[in-house]
Amino acid sequence: MDIEATLPSPAVDARASRRIYRHRLPVRLMHWINVVCLTVLLMSGLNIFNAHPALYWGQESTFAQPWISFGARNTAAGPVGYTRIAGHEFDTTGVLGLSTSPSNGQPMARAFPWWATIPGGQWLAMARHWHFFFAWIFVINGVLYLLYTIISKHLKRDLVPTRDELRNIGRSVIDHLKFKHPTGDAATRYNVLQSLAYLIVIFGLLPLVVICGLAMSPRIDAVFTGWVALLGGRQSARTLHFLAAFGLLLFVVVHVAEVFIAGVWNEMRSMITGWYAVPEERVTQEAKP
Amino acid sequence: MKKTFTLMRARQRDRRQLLRGAVAAAGSAMLAGCDRLSQNEAFVDTLKSAQQLNRAAQKIVAPRPAMAQEFGPADVAQTFRSNGTLNPGDADYVALRDGGFSGYKLSVGGLVAKPAEFTLEQLKAMPSRTQITRHDCVEGWSCIGKWKGVQLGPILDLVQPTPEAKFVLFRCFDSMEGPSLDGRDSRYYESIDFDDAHHVQTILAYELNDKPLPVSNGAPLRCRVERQLGYKQAKYIRAIELVESFAAIRGGKGGYWEDEGYSWYGGI
Numbered sequence: 001m002d003i004e005a006t007l008p009s010p011a012v013d014a015r016a017s018r019r020i021y022r023h024r025l026p027v028r029l030m031h032w033i034n035v036v037c038l039t040v041l042l043m044s045g046l047n048i049f050n051a052h053p054a055l056y057w058g059q060e061s062t063f064a065q066p067w068i069s070f071g072a073r074n075t076a077a078g079p080v081g082y083t084r085i086a087g088h089e090f091d092t093t094g095v096l097g098l099s100t101s102p103s104n105g106q107p108m109a110r111a112f113p114w115w116a117t118i119p120g121g122q123w124l125a126m127a128r129h130w131h132f133f134f135a136w137i138f139v140i141n142g143v144l145y146l147l148y149t150i151i152s153k154h155l156k157r158d159l160v161p162t163r164d165e166l167r168n169i170g171r172s173v174i175d176h177l178k179f180k181h182p183t184g185d186a187a188t189r190y191n192v193l194q195s196l197a198y199l200i201v202i203f204g205l206l207p208l209v210v211i212c213g214l215a216m217s218p219r220i221d222a223v224f225t226g227w228v229a230l231l232g233g234r235q236s237a238r239t240l241h242f243l244a245a246f247g248l249l250l251f252v253v254v255h256v257a258e259v260f261i262a263g264v265w266n267e268m269r270s271m272i273t274g275w276y277a278v279p280e281e282r283v284t285q286e287a288k289p
Numbered sequence: 290m291k292k293t294f295t296l297m298r299a300r301q302r303d304r305r306q307l308l309r310g311a312v313a314a315a316g317s318a319m320l321a322g323c324d325r326l327s328q329n330e331a332f333v334d335t336l337k338s339a340q341q342l343n344r345a346a347q348k349i350v351a352p353r354p355a356m357a358q359e360f361g362p363a364d365v366a367q368t369f370r371s372n373g374t375l376n377p378g379d380a381d382y383v384a385l386r387d388g389g390f391s392g393y394k395l396s397v398g399g400l401v402a403k404p405a406e407f408t409l410e411q412l413k414a415m416p417s418r419t420q421i422t423r424h425d426c427v428e429g430w431s432c433i434g435k436w437k438g439v440q441l442g443p444i445l446d447l448v449q450p451t452p453e454a455k456f457v458l459f460r461c462f463d464s465m466e467g468p469s470l471d472g473r474d475s476r477y478y479e480s481i482d483f484d485d486a487h488h489v490q491t492i493l494a495y496e497l498n499d500k501p502l503p504v505s506n507g508a509p510l511r512c513r514v515e516r517q518l519g520y521k522q523a524k525y526i527r528a529i530e531l532v533e534s535f536a537a538i539r540g541g542k543g544g545y546w547e548d549e550g551y552s553w554y555g556g557i
Contacts, residue, residue, distance in 0.1 A: 040323075052428040059423055060366055061430040119327045120320055124427065125550035126327050129336040132557065136339055218425050219347040219516045219556030222355035229358075234423060234431050 020188055022276035027154065030145045031271055037138035038252070040130055042245055043118040046111075047127035053111030055242055059233030067239070072098040072109035079107050135213065142206060149202075158190060159199060165192040181262050184281035194258075197251065205247045212241035337552070344554040353484050357515035360421040360433050369434040369497055371505035372426060374477065377463035377525055385462075390509040395493075399458070399530035402449035409495065409509055415439045418492050426519040427551065436513050438494035442487040445531075454531040457486045458538070459512055459523035465545055479523040480535050480543040480553070481514055490515040493526065518555040520546045 023031075054066035070092070072081045081097025083090045092098075099113035100106070102120065114120040118130055149155040165172075172192045175181070182191055190198070214220045215228045215237035231237045259267040263279075270276035326332045377383070385393050390409055398404035419437045426432075441457070461477035485491055492513050495502050502508045507524025514521050521544075535541065540548025547553045 039319075043323075049429070052426070052430050054430075056430075059360070059364065059431065060433045061370075063370065063430070115316075115320060118320075118323045120324050123327070125546075125552075126333070128427075128552065129333065129339070129550075130323075130327075132343060133336040133339040136342060216425070216429075217347070217557040218357060218423075218518060219351050219355075222351045222357050222516050225356045226358045234425065238429060 019275050019277050021274050022188075022270045023274050024152075024154075025274065026148050026152075027145075028271055028274060030141055030148070033137065033141045034145075037134050037141065038248065040118060040134040041138060042249060043116060044127045044130035044134070045245060047117035047119065047122065048124060048131060049242065050111045050117065050122055051124045055239045056235040057232060057239060058235050059229070061235055070097045070111035072107075079109070081109070135210075139210060142210070146202075159195055159202075161192045161195045165195070168192070179261055181279070183279040185278075187278050197254070201248065201251050205244050205251070209241060209244040209248065212237040212244060216241065340552045340554050343552075343557050347556050348484065351516070353488060355516070357422055357490055360423065362421065362435070364433045365421060365435050365498060366432050369424075369506060370426075370430065370432045371503075372428075372519065374463035374465065374524065375505045378467070379462050379464050379476070382462035382525065386504060386508070393509050395510060395526065395529065397444060397448045397529045397531075399532055400451045400454035401531050402451060403447070405448050407444075412439050412493065412510070413495060415443070418490075419496075420490055420492070420513070420515070422490070422513070422515045424519055424522070427546075427555070435498050436492065436494040437496035437499075438492035438510075438513065440489070441491045441493055441512070442489075444493070444529075445486060448531075450531045453533045454483075456480045456482055456532050456535060456543070458530040458532050458535060458543075459526050460528045460530060461523050462525040462527045474539065475545075476527075477523065477525065477545045478539065479512070479521055479545070480532070481512075481517075481521065485514050485517065488514070488516070516556055518557075520544070520551065521555040 053071065054061070054063075054069035056062055056066050066084075067086055069084045070082070071084070072079055079093075079098055080091055081093040081095070081099065083092045083096045093107075094100070095113055096111060098107050098109055101108040102114050110122060117127070119126050149159065169192050175191075176193055181187070182189075212231060215231050216234060221228050221234070228234050228237060231240060266277050393409050394406045395408075395412065396404070396406045416439070417437055418440055419435065421433060421435045424432045424434060445457070458480045459478060461479075463477050464475045465477055466473075466475035481491075490513065493510050494507075494513050495510055497503060497506050502511060507522075507526075510526045511524040512522050512526060532538070535543040539545075542548045543553045544551075
């Protein structure tokens with residue numbers, strides 16, 4: 001399948017001089033399984049969250065003082081949705097706290113709106129079934145991915161930055177701020193910020209979200225009595241689970257934005273077929289007289 | 290030149306609009322698809338199969354002796370949050386409550402060799418266990434309370450379950466859908482397996498925070514199954530019944546909330 005052939009813009013074609021086989025089949029497969037899992041987990045998780053839309057620190061809930069909560073209340077001007085963070089209230093009518101019901105168009109008190117949750121309606125029991133089923137696939141897929149990256153040396157070869165790359169991190173930051181993307185040989189490797197982002201997600205956020213999820217299970221808490229205290233307690237674990245999930249969402253937003261900036265068809269093709277067209281070196285701009 | 294430029298801009302704009310439209314269409318198709326799948330029995334059964342996996346895996350990593358964390362007196366919440374039924378309106382319960390539960394008798398029967406009845410005084414005279422534990426609601430909140438009660442294991446030993454008995458079923462006083470006119474039974478009920486029934490921390494509690502169990506928390510007697518979620522901790526226990534299967538009881542799923550779609554296994 002050659003998506004590029006159908007592209008109307010000749011400018012993109014001219015830039016692509018050579019192609020490399022960038023992503024091998026197992027990585028591509030596991031990437032898309034992960035996309036499905038994370039989407040379902042986030043959205044079913046928000047439905048679960050809606051059942052008690054407040055977060056706390058510690059072992060138990062201090063019901064009067066959550067650090068963050070969402071809700072709706074009536075005012076003289078009609079119902080409003082609010083987000084309360086550390087005692088400060090923000091009007092988030094329309095999205096958080098109060099949003100429009102898809103069935104009757106009426107405002108409805110709900111922390112996260114219907115379009116952000118699976119199922120769309122408030123349905124804790126069903127959301128939990130979705131969440132736990134996809135959690136299993138997500139964890140199995142994640143473990144297989146970790147084994148694969150280590151055994152195939154994908155981790156060492158492609159993900160861990162070299163000392164040189166780390167030394168030049170400042171330059172990479174500036175390039176990113178200028179939306180300047182590597183070309184030529186440099187584009188065949190992940191750049192250092194990209195590598196670090198992937199490593200933080202793979203070894204930081206993803207394990208954290210799983211461990212905190214498990215810490216909310218009362219039976220898992222009994223595996224080593226008291227281990228949940230290491231995370232600060234069960235309610236801290238719930239908070240961290242939520243924050244890690246939003247950390248992952250932030251990563252996905254940046255990741256997808258970068259895909260668009262770097263060339264959506266080329267990047268998508270490389271994650272579907274494996275083949276990536278290397279952008280030509282910017283001779284005109286870089287060459288010095 | 291200018292014409293080509295405008296054309297390109299228009300083309301770009303079209304493409305962006307097309308992309309935006311495609312993303313929105315794919316998004317709403319996905320949402321609608323997920324909602325339809327949530328109504329599809331075969332699909333939901335597949336999703337629910339994870340519950341068997343949860344139970345099996347959790348029993349391996351946290352076997353029967355594994356203990357729920359117990360806390361110190363300083364950790365106890367000032368008011369223990371009550372949820373679900375707060376004050377049953379069922380006539381038999383109201384009569385007992387008005388009499389200070391002096392007429393209360395817990396009957397333990399079903400698949401047992403020696404069915405028995407216990408008054409509250411008799412239960413309180415038996416060896417007790419006190420534990421400060423964290424109550425985790427399926428909604429997501431937690432609350433720490435100090436419970437005192439009689440262990441369920443020794444009570445089962447007294448009544449001697451027959452070899453066929455596999456589950457301990459709690460029948461409660463509180464009707465969840467109000468007093469029924471057509472005779473439909475909506476009283477709360479729950480069930481646990483022997484793994485949990487014989488656990489050290491599984492007690493029939495009659496005290497909360499050094500006081501008689503309040504009505505809003507399940508007076509006169511409620512179950513504590515510390516390694517499971519709140520909806521498994523039956524309040525207002527009327528009778529205990531040992532059964533081989535709960536398939537023929539009420540909705541057939543082993544509990545009031547289970548019949549409403551929640552997992553029977555509440556360890557997660």
